Amino acid sequence: xxxxxxxxxxxxxxxxxxxxxxxxxxxxxxxxxxxxxxxxxxxxxxxxxxxxxxxxxxxxxxxxxxxxxxxxxxxxxxxxxxxxxxxxxxxxxxxxxxxxxxxxxx
Numbered sequence: 001x002x003x004x005x006x007x008x009x010x011x012x013x014x015x016x017x018x019x020x021x022x023x024x025x026x027x028x029x030x031x032x033x034x035x036x037x038x039x040x041x042x043x044x045x046x047x048x049x050x051x052x053x054x055x056x057x058x059x060x061x062x063x064x065x066x067x068x069x070x071x072x073x074x075x076x077x078x079x080x081x082x083x084x085x086x087x088x089x090x091x092x093x094x095x096x097x098x099x100x101x102x103x104x105x106x
Contacts, residue, residue, distance in 0.1 A: 015098035034074035
């Protein structure tokens with residue numbers, strides 16, 4: 001039997017569209033390392049994300065709404081401290097809009 005969760009209780013998802021020359025595996029490793037440095041082990045367990053490859057060098061980071069600030073901070077840490085080339089194209093509430101952002105810009 002499948003239980004339906006009310007919409008009010010579900011976490012809202014946000015999609016962050018980014019452009020980088022890093023591979024998907026390198027990006028995941030760098031983001032996990034940065035979040036671990038910023039928020040510790042507890043933060044790493046709380047701020048979960050998933051990376052979706054859209055086009056060459058364009059990715060979408062799928063995360064819960066409370067985790068967006070931590071992920072953006074981790075990206076800024078990678079840009080300014082580790083000298084990684086990552087640019088944020090935009091943030092969207094739906095995957096369709098995020099894909100449109102990634103396809104039309106850059």
